Amino acid sequence: MGEKLIISIDGKACACEKGEYLLQVARRNGIFIPSLCNHEGLEGLGACRLCIVEVTRGGRTQTVVSCIYPVEAEIEVQTQTNSIVEQRSVIVALLARLAPQSQTIAQMAKFMGADLPRLAERPGGDKCILCGLCVVACEQVGTGAIAKVNRGVEKEIATPYHRPSAECIGCTACANVCPTGQIEYQQDEQGVTIWGRYFDYVACAACGKQFATAAAWEFSALSSASEAASVGVGADAGADAGAGAGAGAGAIGQGRTGVVADADALPAPPLCPECQRQQVAEWLASSSGRYGNVRVAMKELAGE
Amino acid sequence: MSERTTVCGTPPTAFGAATAVTPRRCLLVCCGTGCRANNAMGLADALEAAARDAGLDVTVSSDAPQIKRTGCNGFCENGPIVKVHPDDISYYKVKPEDAEPIIASLGNEPVARLLYRGEMRQRLTRQIDNPFYAHQQKLALRNIGEIDPLVIADYVAAGGYQALKKALQMSSEQIVEEVIASGLRGRGGAGFPTGIKWQTAAGYPAKPKYVICNGDEGDPGAFMDRSILEGDPHSVIEGLTIAALAIQAEQGFLYIRDEYGLALSNIAAAIAVAEADGYLGDDICGSGRKLRLEIVRGGGAFVCGESTALMASIEGRVGEPRAKYVRSAEKGLWGQPTVLNNVETLANIPYIILNGGAEFAKIGTAGSTGTKVFSLVGKVNRTGLIEVPMGASLRHMIYDIGGGIKRDRPFKAVQTGGPSGGCIPEGQLDLAVDFDTLDAEGAMMGSGGMIVMDEHDCMVEVARYYVKLLAEESCGKCTPCREGLRQMLGILTDITEGRGQVGDIELLERICATMTAASLCALGKTAANPVLSTIRHFRDEYQAHIRDRSCPAGVCPALTVYVIDAEKCTSCGACSRACPVGIVSGEKKVPYSIQSEKCIACGSCRDACRFDAVIAMRKEEVA
Numbered sequence: 001m002g003e004k005l006i007i008s009i010d011g012k013a014c015a016c017e018k019g020e021y022l023l024q025v026a027r028r029n030g031i032f033i034p035s036l037c038n039h040e041g042l043e044g045l046g047a048c049r050l051c052i053v054e055v056t057r058g059g060r061t062q063t064v065v066s067c068i069y070p071v072e073a074e075i076e077v078q079t080q081t082n083s084i085v086e087q088r089s090v091i092v093a094l095l096a097r098l099a100p101q102s103q104t105i106a107q108m109a110k111f112m113g114a115d116l117p118r119l120a121e122r123p124g125g126d127k128c129i130l131c132g133l134c135v136v137a138c139e140q141v142g143t144g145a146i147a148k149v150n151r152g153v154e155k156e157i158a159t160p161y162h163r164p165s166a167e168c169i170g171c172t173a174c175a176n177v178c179p180t181g182q183i184e185y186q187q188d189e190q191g192v193t194i195w196g197r198y199f200d201y202v203a204c205a206a207c208g209k210q211f212a213t214a215a216a217w218e219f220s221a222l223s224s225a226s227e228a229a230s231v232g233v234g235a236d237a238g239a240d241a242g243a244g245a246g247a248g249a250g251a252i253g254q255g256r257t258g259v260v261a262d263a264d265a266l267p268a269p270p271l272c273p274e275c276q277r278q279q280v281a282e283w284l285a286s287s288s289g290r291y292g293n294v295r296v297a298m299k300e301l302a303g304e
Numbered sequence: 305m306s307e308r309t310t311v312c313g314t315p316p317t318a319f320g321a322a323t324a325v326t327p328r329r330c331l332l333v334c335c336g337t338g339c340r341a342n343n344a345m346g347l348a349d350a351l352e353a354a355a356r357d358a359g360l361d362v363t364v365s366s367d368a369p370q371i372k373r374t375g376c377n378g379f380c381e382n383g384p385i386v387k388v389h390p391d392d393i394s395y396y397k398v399k400p401e402d403a404e405p406i407i408a409s410l411g412n413e414p415v416a417r418l419l420y421r422g423e424m425r426q427r428l429t430r431q432i433d434n435p436f437y438a439h440q441q442k443l444a445l446r447n448i449g450e451i452d453p454l455v456i457a458d459y460v461a462a463g464g465y466q467a468l469k470k471a472l473q474m475s476s477e478q479i480v481e482e483v484i485a486s487g488l489r490g491r492g493g494a495g496f497p498t499g500i501k502w503q504t505a506a507g508y509p510a511k512p513k514y515v516i517c518n519g520d521e522g523d524p525g526a527f528m529d530r531s532i533l534e535g536d537p538h539s540v541i542e543g544l545t546i547a548a549l550a551i552q553a554e555q556g557f558l559y560i561r562d563e564y565g566l567a568l569s570n571i572a573a574a575i576a577v578a579e580a581d582g583y584l585g586d587d588i589c590g591s592g593r594k595l596r597l598e599i600v601r602g603g604g605a606f607v608c609g610e611s612t613a614l615m616a617s618i619e620g621r622v623g624e625p626r627a628k629y630v631r632s633a634e635k636g637l638w639g640q641p642t643v644l645n646n647v648e649t650l651a652n653i654p655y656i657i658l659n660g661g662a663e664f665a666k667i668g669t670a671g672s673t674g675t676k677v678f679s680l681v682g683k684v685n686r687t688g689l690i691e692v693p694m695g696a697s698l699r700h701m702i703y704d705i706g707g708g709i710k711r712d713r714p715f716k717a718v719q720t721g722g723p724s725g726g727c728i729p730e731g732q733l734d735l736a737v738d739f740d741t742l743d744a745e746g747a748m749m750g751s752g753g754m755i756v757m758d759e760h761d762c763m764v765e766v767a768r769y770y771v772k773l774l775a776e777e778s779c780g781k782c783t784p785c786r787e788g789l790r791q792m793l794g795i796l797t798d799i800t801e802g803r804g805q806v807g808d809i810e811l812l813e814r815i816c817a818t819m820t821a822a823s824l825c826a827l828g829k830t831a832a833n834p835v836l837s838t839i840r841h842f843r844d845e846y847q848a849h850i851r852d853r854s855c856p857a858g859v860c861p862a863l864t865v866y867v868i869d870a871e872k873c874t875s876c877g878a879c880s881r882a883c884p885v886g887i888v889s890g891e892k893k894v895p896y897s898i899q900s901e902k903c904i905a906c907g908s909c910r911d912a913c914r915f916d917a918v919i920a921m922r923k924e925e926v927a
Contacts, residue, residue: 013612048782049784050783065627086818119811120791120794130781130786131780148624150779155779
């Protein structure tokens with residue numbers, strides 16, 4: 001990393017660093033490449049395959065997926081060749097049959113003129129395109145409440161055994177990154193329902209407003225405290241917090257209950273709900289290169 | 305069972321001129337998985353008992369014949385197989401009750417009824433006389449069927465671990481050079497040059513490095529890797545150890561599918577004894593070099609045979625491949641430089657190191673050196689595991705080794721390379737088979753599956769079968785592969801069930817092109833092969849299904865009914881006996897008939913008829 005390269009994308013000279021992903025470079029230079037399973041705050045997946053482009057390197061041309069293709073040399077990139085346009089159109093047509101309920105995909109298919117009426121709709125098809133971005137978001141949060149289940153055409157996104165997951169903290173990160181709005185959640189005054197579970201909100205210590213779910217707050221507080229304890233910082237938070245963190249880490253290891261622990265053990269004051277989501281989203285959007293996980297963001301937001 | 309000093313089953317040269325005594329007589333009982341299913345272990349016990357009863361007790365007299373349980377001889381349909389050394393007698397389909405006559409015949413005339421019958425019905429005594437074996441050249445399979453896989457002394461006596469000792473005297477560069485010179489390409493399917501892979505991994509300074517043996521053989525009908533792991537596990541261990549020396553790895557994994565029970569237990573036993581004897585472990589042959597091997601059991605996902613999915617599986621993650629923009633030789637298992645080779649590839653390594661890469665390169669073709677093991681199955685007279693030099697023609701394999709098509713029916717196509725392979729038609733029978741010629745034909749080498757088909761095989765149904773398998777076994781991560789397969793399966797099912805539409809062939813080709821170009825891993829990139837190759841060579845058959853609602857091969861049940869040609873029918877009743885639903889009836893001297901409204905169109909009657917009196921008709925025509 002660090003070495004500067006000049007690559008050509010659709011004839012435009014674009015500066016980038018060695019090792020940067022091609023899609024990022026194109027976006028920064030105002031070149032549009034369609035994609036669904038890419039989120040700026042998360043690692044590229046290469047699952048939806050919409051961001052395919054043609055790369056010529058050393059006289060050899062190959063089709064690559066730009067979201068996970070690291071730029072290693074001064075390459076020439078074509079984003080709109082006839083074959084790329086054709087392949088994208090077939091992919092979108094396939095997705096439209098997989099997720100017939102999705103307006104996003106329908107609009108995309110219309111825009112690209114991708115229509116293969118002969119293809120059958122997936123029975124029971126909803127909005128999900130099985131890209132797995134929600135799973136990656138959940139892993140990044142650190143919970144791992146949902147996963148890709150089965151393989152081949154039987155693949156699906158689910159909680160373990162389709163039962164409400166004990167790991168879920170109701171953070172809704174999965175819903176927020178979903179490119180088609182498949183993952184839904186219902187909010188009321190006291191809490192939120194997602195993945196078949198109801199999560200109570202916790203009240204903001206400062207303004208009294210209810211914000212993130214109690215489970216999410218507990219999870220983030222415990223994991224940031226245990227992180228602090230493990231690196232030997234956070235002495236100001238007091239010995240009690242350290243002890244609480246240790247107990248919390250043990251509880252996570254044994255399977256979470258989702259019940260709020262002793263509020264006195266929480267090391268930092270809670271934040272308002274709107275700000276929190278807003279700021280986390282902003283942080284995710286601006287953090288390319290140092291996205292660790294949301295709890296780091298929460299720590300920063302909590303002023304630690 | 306066997307003393308470690310015993311040497312048998314090895315070529316006479318191994319004994320040297322100094323040993324004037326006749327080599328000890330030895331009965332090699334094939335105890336591969338296929339023969340075990342036919343009670344080979346019971347046979348071996350019976351032979352031991354018969355020898356004892358005849359006063360030839362191996363524990364008392366060193367002149368008594370020794371009974372060895374070996375790995376698979378490849379000719380499973382004629383098992384259990386017993387070979388007598390040094391007399392060079394091969395018996396087939398041997399049962400425990402044959403033990404006594406075999407023991408009694410030792411030193412005299414062989415038991416004629418157990419010998420293989422040639423095409424002229426003559427009795428063939430030696431293995432080399434058997435046309436199934438006569439045209440083979442065994443290199444990767446060199447020891448299998450000749451040694452007891454659980455006795456390391458057998459392997460050592462056959463020249464085993466000599467290559468390792470030689471490699472320990474060589475530098476990493478020298479080992480890599482020798483493998484590059486051999487031209488060896490990966491036997492797992494893709495055919496990547498093994499030496500280049502090793503050289504790349506050796507060039508990265510990052511430590512630790514890993515070596516992996518891919519034993520997750522998943523192609524239906526392919527069992528060469530299982531056979532090697534079962535019958536000659538030390539050759540794989542030796543190959544893997546040499547790979548580790550070449551790239552300076554100190555940890556290795558053998559990823560073997562859990563269904564391979566005998567392979568797993570034999571390789572585990574071989575690792576233990578190799579460690580005990582100092583060929584593995586913390587001080588390999590006193591050199592101070594280290595290698596620890598660990599067995600990982602595959603859970604049965606076809607896609608885990610793909611190298612990056614396999615590594616994900618070892619790491620404990622979901623078996624999904626990753627893009628190979630960064631090669632595993634640089635960042636593989638746990639992000640460290642990793643070399644992954646197939647079982648058969650590794651089994652070739654000791655030969656290459658011992659005899660030199662140039663010697664290996666003399667075998668085969670310029671672009672594909674050495675030999676290849678194929679599993680020859682389907683509508684041929686002799687099926688089994690065969691090893692031939694690269695460049696052997698399909699005709700040679702199917703007709704000379706396989707003995708031609710069953711019932712002398714016309715050859716239609718041969719499907720090579722497993723589910724992602726392709727079908728090659730009659731016009732290409734003289735194709736000299738190697739990695740490049742198969743690729744050019746739209747098929748592929750794959751792991752070496754070779755399924756022979758005759759005129760009673762429907763090519764659309766064949767494509768549908770493989771697409772169904774792939775649709776279930778794709779990892780499902782990327783859109784073109786998962787959704788392309790889902791939709792192709794739907795279209796192909798429609799075609800075989802009479803709901804095909806004009807334009808379906810072109811639509812299949814469009815989906816295929818996108819899958820080939822845009823899929824993540826080799827599974828998706830090649831998953832279009834069974835469809836594309838059958839469209840390419842049998843387009844008229846697709847068209848017949850779509851336009852005429854007709855299955856020319858008479859296979860697709862929705863389009864086919866069977867009728868009996870009264871003039872050809874000899875009233876033998878074979879069709880009636882074969883019918884699983886009991887709707888074929890008749891009597892002596894009167895032609896038989898089929899109750900077509902109850903017929904399930906399975907084709908059993910047609911297969912059973914020796915007079916071609918059962919005819920497949922278009923359903924619409926009859927109705």
